[in-house]
Amino acid sequence: QNEIYRRGMFENVLPTVTTDPNKLEEQAKRAMNAKSYAYVAGGAGERATMDANRLAFRQWKLVPRMLRDTTHRDTRVTLFGKTHDSPLLIAPVGVQRIFHEDKETGVAEIATELGIPYIMSTAASSTIEEIAQASGDGKRWYQLYWPHDDEVTISLLQRAKKNGFEVLVVTLDTWALSWRPWDLDGAYVPFVKGIGDQTGFSDPVFRRKFKEKYGCEIEEDVLHAALEWQKDVFSGRAHTWDQLELLKKNWDGPIVLKGIQHPEDALKAAEAGMDGIIVSNHGGRQLDGAIGSLEMLPEIVEAVGLKLTVLFDSGVRTGVDVIKALCLGAKGVLIGRPWVYGLGIAGKQGAKDVLKGILADLDQSMGLAGIKDIQGCDKAMVRRVQYGA
Numbered sequence: 001q002n003e004i005y006r007r008g009m010f011e012n013v014l015p016t017v018t019t020d021p022n023k024l025e026e027q028a029k030r031a032m033n034a035k036s037y038a039y040v041a042g043g044a045g046e047r048a049t050m051d052a053n054r055l056a057f058r059q060w061k062l063v064p065r066m067l068r069d070t071t072h073r074d075t076r077v078t079l080f081g082k083t084h085d086s087p088l089l090i091a092p093v094g095v096q097r098i099f100h101e102d103k104e105t106g107v108a109e110i111a112t113e114l115g116i117p118y119i120m121s122t123a124a125s126s127t128i129e130e131i132a133q134a135s136g137d138g139k140r141w142y143q144l145y146w147p148h149d150d151e152v153t154i155s156l157l158q159r160a161k162k163n164g165f166e167v168l169v170v171t172l173d174t175w176a177l178s179w180r181p182w183d184l185d186g187a188y189v190p191f192v193k194g195i196g197d198q199t200g201f202s203d204p205v206f207r208r209k210f211k212e213k214y215g216c217e218i219e220e221d222v223l224h225a226a227l228e229w230q231k232d233v234f235s236g237r238a239h240t241w242d243q244l245e246l247l248k249k250n251w252d253g254p255i256v257l258k259g260i261q262h263p264e265d266a267l268k269a270a271e272a273g274m275d276g277i278i279v280s281n282h283g284g285r286q287l288d289g290a291i292g293s294l295e296m297l298p299e300i301v302e303a304v305g306l307k308l309t310v311l312f313d314s315g316v317r318t319g320v321d322v323i324k325a326l327c328l329g330a331k332g333v334l335i336g337r338p339w340v341y342g343l344g345i346a347g348k349q350g351a352k353d354v355l356k357g358i359l360a361d362l363d364q365s366m367g368l369a370g371i372k373d374i375q376g377c378d379k380a381m382v383r384r385v386q387y388g389a
């Protein structure tokens with residue numbers, strides 16, 4: 001935070017993006033092409049769940065403590081035995097090429113520079129191998145959109161493992177794409193363009209099977225390749241709890257289920273031998289009308305907090321939001337749209353500046369709240385208020 005102020009005041013070096021979280025979306029709208037902007041800013045249905053995600057944060061307030069020495073804050077966390085500089089994680093976001101040519105590889109680079117784990121999406125527009133290289137000695141996790149074709153699934157997992165991805169994140173809430181008016185009204189076009197080099201297409205097993213069926217390489221018929229991929233991955237047919245066995249058998253490392261909203265599902269995740277969950281409603285992009293993600297966090301932590309590592313996303317916009325989620329029991333917090341807006345505005349430097357802003361706010365606000373380290377973020381620091389709306 002000091003760095004941002006100092007450079008601004010004395011060196012006239014300003015961040016490439018606004019530091020006001022409420023203006024970021026507006027700035028992105030001006031900078032990005034309309035369809036790419038609509039793809040990130042959009043949500044399911046009438047975006048009621050996106051609104052609920054934000055309202056949920058407004059209804060929890062910090063209760064600061066005084067005369068505590070918080071001059072030196074420690075924001076480090078340990079997740080699955082690895083220590084990270086902060087509780088932030090880069091949420092998996094697909095087709096980053098449609099936001100900026102810096103795409104996944106650029107964001108993976110800046111994640112490493114900031115010491116933030118990069119969660120790569122199965123729908124990435126860079127390959128597993130390219131992202132691993134860009135991330136270098138940084139921490140990286142792999143997010144699986146779970147194909148029904150087990151051979152393809154196993155191939156993706158093997159490639160991820162071989163390339164140093166340590167944690168497997170399995171997204172459960174997107175076995176079919178939701179009703180997304182923002183995409184249906186036009187943004188879907190850049191998505192299909194971006195899909196051309198998503199990770200499935202570079203997968204040797206998927207490629208072999210495509211060639212057997214269509215008699216040509218994927219590059220010669222990208223549209224059908226995209227349709228084949230969609231048919232398998234966003235098939236409209238969900239997996240079931242017993243099928244997690246396959247992932248356990250084929251992944252030597254922690255497995256985290258993303259998209260858990262009900263405490264009973266959290267308990268089932270623990271029973272199934274999972275290592276963690278991400279309490280998430282996909283940033284309001286899947287089931288519109290679903291409850292604000294933060295609303296469910298305390299109940300879920302109550303149910304499984306001692307058994308599983310509980311992470312959180314959906315609606316986090318500021319460092320203060322991060323503190324609130326941690327106080328309600330999350331061990332780490334994924335950031336989605338904010339850095340995507342930064343990427344759209346000014347490439348990887350924009351994404352970096354957005355994340356630096358959130359980190360600075362987290363650090364400064366922890367100090368002002370009287371919290372010295374992440375362990376100090378507990379339920380005693382927050383109160384729920386009701387504002388009606």
Ligand code: FNR
Nearest residue numbers: 040091092093094121171282283313314315336337
């Ligand atoms: C996503 N998200 C997502 N999740 C996932 O598991 N795999 C993916 O490929 C994507 N792709 C994706 C694209 C875009 C443009 C967005 C905005 C989001 C969901 C993401 O990981 C995360 O759950 C939400 O973004 C969190 O909510 P906020 O921070 O955007 O409010």
